[in-house]
Amino acid sequence: QPSTRRWLSVDLALGRHDRGVMDILCTRFLTKFLYDLREVSFYEPYYRYVRSGDVYFTSHENARKKIGGGANALGAQALELMERHGADAVRLALLNYTEISRPLEISEHRVRCMRRLVHRIYRQVRHRLRVGKFVSRRVLVEKHQLIHEVTTHVRKIRYHRAIASIYHFVKFLESRDITEEEVDRTSIQMFLVLLSPFAPYVASELWTLSGGEGRLEEQPWPEASAELLRPSEVEIPVLIDNRLRRRVTMPAGAEKEQLRQLALQDEHVAQVVAGRPIEKVIPLSGREVLNVL
Numbered sequence: 001q002p003s004t005r006r007w008l009s010v011d012l013a014l015g016r017h018d019r020g021v022m023d024i025l026c027t028r029f030l031t032k033f034l035y036d037l038r039e040v041s042f043y044e045p046y047y048r049y050v051r052s053g054d055v056y057f058t059s060h061e062n063a064r065k066k067i068g069g070g071a072n073a074l075g076a077q078a079l080e081l082m083e084r085h086g087a088d089a090v091r092l093a094l095l096n097y098t099e100i101s102r103p104l105e106i107s108e109h110r111v112r113c114m115r116r117l118v119h120r121i122y123r124q125v126r127h128r129l130r131v132g133k134f135v136s137r138r139v140l141v142e143k144h145q146l147i148h149e150v151t152t153h154v155r156k157i158r159y160h161r162a163i164a165s166i167y168h169f170v171k172f173l174e175s176r177d178i179t180e181e182e183v184d185r186t187s188i189q190m191f192l193v194l195l196s197p198f199a200p201y202v203a204s205e206l207w208t209l210s211g212g213e214g215r216l217e218e219q220p221w222p223e224a225s226a227e228l229l230r231p232s233e234v235e236i237p238v239l240i241d242n243r244l245r246r247r248v249t250m251p252a253g254a255e256k257e258q259l260r261q262l263a264l265q266d267e268h269v270a271q272v273v274a275g276r277p278i279e280k281v282i283p284l285s286g287r288e289v290l291n292v293l
Helices: 002-007 020-036 077-083 087-098 108-131 139-154 160-174 185-195 200-209 254-263 269-273
Strands: 015-016 050-053 055-058 062-065 104-108 232-239 245-252 282-286 289-293
Touching: 015 020, 020 062, 077 087, 077 108, 087 104, 087 108, 087 160, 087 200, 104 108, 108 185, 108 200, 139 160, 139 185, 160 185, 185 200, 185 289, 245 254, 245 269, 254 269
Parallel strands: 015 050, 055 104, 232 289
Antiparallel strands: 055 062, 232 245, 282 289
């Protein structure tokens, strides 16, 4: 049928861990039955199946209650948390603290932590939209690193790590390492596209405030630049007499002899070596180590 060819097979299916086996057996049996009758053109109902862990709510009285079941799939505790802290905070708390396949204990403290993160994102985006004028190379590198990390983790269903990458980018925006003007509107809108699967409500509001065209959920997913993912400089540890003495910043991809010369030109290294003969440069774990024996 045209509708089944358009929507099936399913790319990813999520199921409860205690009913996963029955779900797989029933859906695969029914699909193969319909396939034999030539009612459907596919043989498998989904390409990937992931069993999710149970979610437990820990109250102030340390009572451990399971969320879910009955007519209300979220449970009364989850709805109360949404009313107090917002749906985005609860959504982030459900995804942030463990892998999706493991049981999760959620408490009001964890939801409050995610609410603070939502507020930090809101303040930073509003501020950057007002004062941002251009984008620096450092911001570009951080932006494309964020795209690469979030995309990789989402594809592997490691949502907690994707949220960790978003948190790291928020801390980068809050840091004093960059000026107020060097984060432009395009970079902010890209960040909102990456944020939208995890905090869709605040992301949609900020998208409107940024002047974004169309609906946020219909925007194309950004792609990372391979060139910007390669660092222009790397930090090389320098060991003298098998003891770490210095970390020297050097151009990425430098040859061994160039690393040797740059390390010896460092003021601190030159002071420690003090004219002593250099025996060799030893590669260690993919990095160069200057070893003075």
